[in-house]
Amino acid sequence: RPEDAAVAATLTRRELEILRLLTQGLGTAAAADRLHVSRATVRNHVQNIFAKLGVHSRLAAVAYAAEHRLF
Numbered sequence: 001r002p003e004d005a006a007v008a009a010t011l012t013r014r015e016l017e018i019l020r021l022l023t024q025g026l027g028t029a030a031a032a033d034r035l036h037v038s039r040a041t042v043r044n045h046v047q048n049i050f051a052k053l054g055v056h057s058r059l060a061a062v063a064y065a066a067e068h069r070l071f
Contacts, residue, residue, distance in 0.1 A: 019049055
């Protein structure tokens, strides 16, 4: 759907990468280790993802990604 593509396009490459890791069940620490960044950086990206997707939790972000087939 075009609106799905529009939302996905607003996410940066790193935000999409972090969202993908969330869909794989990784938490903040594991994602930070995998990407070689700080936990604070991951938390900041997660908050940006929430704002862009209009959700308020990691579970909702993962559900959004699955429902809209972002991956």
